[in-house]
Amino acid sequence: MTESSTRKVTDVTCPFCGSLCDDIEVDVENNQIKTVYNACTIGTTKFMTANEADQRFTKPMIRKDGVLVPISWDKAIEEAAKILRKADRPLLYGFSSTSTEAQNYGFQIAEELGAVLDQTASVCHGPSVVAIQDTGYSGATLGEIKSRANVIVYWGSNPSAAHPRHMSRYSMFVRGFFRDKGAKDRTLIVVDPRNTDAAKLADYYIPVEQGKDYELVAAMRAALRGVDIPATVAGIPKEKILEVLEIMKKAYFGVLFFGMGLTQTFGRHRNIDIAINLVRELNSVSKWIISPMRGHYNVTGAGTVWSWQTGYPFAIDFARGYPRYNPGEYAANDVLRNGEADAALIVASDPGAHFPAVSVKHLAKIPLIAVDCHQTPTTELANLVLPASIVGIETEGTAYRMDHVPIHLRKVRDAPGECLSDVEILKRIFNKVKELPA
Amino acid sequence: MKANLISGRTIQQGRAIEGYKHTDEYTRAAGIVEIDPEDMKKLKIYTGTVVKVSTEFGSVNVRAVLSSNYPHPGLIFIPMGPWANAIINTDTTSVGMPAFKGVPSVLKPVPEEKVLSATELMRNLKK
Numbered sequence: 001m002t003e004s005s006t007r008k009v010t011d012v013t014c015p016f017c018g019s020l021c022d023d024i025e026v027d028v029e030n031n032q033i034k035t036v037y038n039a040c041t042i043g044t045t046k047f048m049t050a051n052e053a054d055q056r057f058t059k060p061m062i063r064k065d066g067v068l069v070p071i072s073w074d075k076a077i078e079e080a081a082k083i084l085r086k087a088d089r090p091l092l093y094g095f096s097s098t099s100t101e102a103q104n105y106g107f108q109i110a111e112e113l114g115a116v117l118d119q120t121a122s123v124c125h126g127p128s129v130v131a132i133q134d135t136g137y138s139g140a141t142l143g144e145i146k147s148r149a150n151v152i153v154y155w156g157s158n159p160s161a162a163h164p165r166h167m168s169r170y171s172m173f174v175r176g177f178f179r180d181k182g183a184k185d186r187t188l189i190v191v192d193p194r195n196t197d198a199a200k201l202a203d204y205y206i207p208v209e210q211g212k213d214y215e216l217v218a219a220m221r222a223a224l225r226g227v228d229i230p231a232t233v234a235g236i237p238k239e240k241i242l243e244v245l246e247i248m249k250k251a252y253f254g255v256l257f258f259g260m261g262l263t264q265t266f267g268r269h270r271n272i273d274i275a276i277n278l279v280r281e282l283n284s285v286s287k288w289i290i291s292p293m294r295g296h297y298n299v300t301g302a303g304t305v306w307s308w309q310t311g312y313p314f315a316i317d318f319a320r321g322y323p324r325y326n327p328g329e330y331a332a333n334d335v336l337r338n339g340e341a342d343a344a345l346i347v348a349s350d351p352g353a354h355f356p357a358v359s360v361k362h363l364a365k366i367p368l369i370a371v372d373c374h375q376t377p378t379t380e381l382a383n384l385v386l387p388a389s390i391v392g393i394e395t396e397g398t399a400y401r402m403d404h405v406p407i408h409l410r411k412v413r414d415a416p417g418e419c420l421s422d423v424e425i426l427k428r429i430f431n432k433v434k435e436l437p438a
Numbered sequence: 439m440k441a442n443l444i445s446g447r448t449i450q451q452g453r454a455i456e457g458y459k460h461t462d463e464y465t466r467a468a469g470i471v472e473i474d475p476e477d478m479k480k481l482k483i484y485t486g487t488v489v490k491v492s493t494e495f496g497s498v499n500v501r502a503v504l505s506s507n508y509p510h511p512g513l514i515f516i517p518m519g520p521w522a523n524a525i526i527n528t529d530t531t532s533v534g535m536p537a538f539k540g541v542p543s544v545l546k547p548v549p550e551e552k553v554l555s556a557t558e559l560m561r562n563l564k565k
Contacts, residue, residue, distance in 0.1 A: 041452075264539045328530055
């Protein structure tokens with residue numbers, strides 16, 4: 001009789017959000033994930049649903065008469081390469097939930113094809129990147145924040161929903177080198193139109209009027225310079241604004257974390273631009289940094305890898321044989337909404353679920369190749385599904401945390417069925433595309 | 439009832455996207471609209487009532503849920519996903535980003551109607 005042995009894997013890095021928690025431990029038995037320690041509920045779910053059952057694609061699939069049927073890897077790769085070569089304006093999109101090694105191949109394929117190359121930042125922190133390009137920023141690693149920060153601001157960001165362990169590991173509750181009393185050494189300020197779970201924990205909750213963050217930051221900048229501000233700005237009374245500003249001015253080390261409340265609302269990159277300038281100006285009286293709450297575990301990697309390879313982080317067009325950058329023209333939603341893209345390779349992302357309907361309608365019309373592990377709205381639209389192993393669970397890789405710290409992701413178990421890693425899939429597509437005439 | 443629509447993350451939506459997008463769990467997590475308690479009273483509905491949320495860009499049926507993030511009268515929240523994306527503003531204002539937050543909308547209870555699954559929403563977009 002064989003003993004079933006439970007293997008405990010330590011120093012596991014969770015492949016869910018930009019917090020990239022690297023203190024996870026996983027019990028594996030007979031190649032099944034049995035128990036996950038230390039991860040939040042979302043990270044735990046990601047590990048547990050790796051176990052196949054009916055959730056995973058384990059063979060390449062092609063759509064015949066409306067239904068997905070299995071085909072061989074060789075046929076699938078050939079079909080993918082033909083679709084991409086035939087297209088006049090193929091779109092390569094996604095790449096945030098995979099390794100830097102795979103993101104590299106994404107760039108190579110796009111360059112070879114003269115394609116449009118974009119990643120999920122274009123619907124997340126793309127505006128933040130644009131603002132940073134315009135005005136720079138003062139940042140720090142999460143380690144510095146954990147050790148030093150005593151005033152923590154979450155502006156237009158709800159970590160309790162999207163980065164569940166962020167406050168426990170990096171900002172508010174963790175004991176830091178100079179903040180050894182944890183939350184007792186720190187002040188939490190939350191700015192949000194809703195009284196979220198994060199807001200409920202705050203020492204100061206600012207119920208900013210939705211879409212009026214720019215005005216509020218502008219008022220703070222003015223008050224910082226000693227200029228008088230109106231009785232109410234963005235729904236917040238002047239007294240409250242000045243009270244919170246005093247806390248920020250007196251910080252030993254302050255951090256402004258921010259999220260979609262600034263990037264997805266009216267003003268987009270200008271909201272981040274003005275927030276960066278407020279933080280810059282606070283440095284005249286204190287020490288402040290600003291830090292975007294990057295959503296996916298390696299969206300920072302996509303921007304980083306493509307920036308060093310092409311000079312640009314997202315919304316890149318290779319149609320002229322060299323990279324050109326123009327968010328608003330070459331972002332995925334732009335080329336889909338305008339009806340320009342005539343084929344799509346979607347890697348490690350789900351635009352079917354997360355793009356506006358007008359873009360999804362267009363995705364439904366064009367040949368779509370999806371590299372994914374689970375059934376998603378995107379795979380529902382796909383003509384070809386290439387089953388991937390999960391980085392950080394079934395294949396190793398490098399990812400960049402939200403603060404640009406690169407962390408290695410381990411392999412915890414073998415991938416199911418015929419799954420290949422994103423790197424292997426993209427490498428095969430790249431080689432096949434090169435074989436076909438342009 | 440008129441309201442300002444925003445979309446974003448929730449813990450339940452975060453769990454559902456990790457392998458459950460083809461199931462009811464996703465519909466329960468993201469096919470909902472969180473409404474302020476005072477607004478719920480005005481609409482005379484309960485958690486579970488199907489409502490139609492309409493904007494300039496389309497309309498979608500979702501289940502009403504009493505918001506735990508009140509007070510936010512006049513503001514409604516649909517978790518990110520294909521239900522919210524059926525009706526949000528597609529204009530990227532020259533920076534590539536659609537308006538996922540801050541879309542004027544109108545709510546109407548439609549208790550006799552259904553909430554579609556994500557798969558059904560995709561099938562409709564294929565037509």
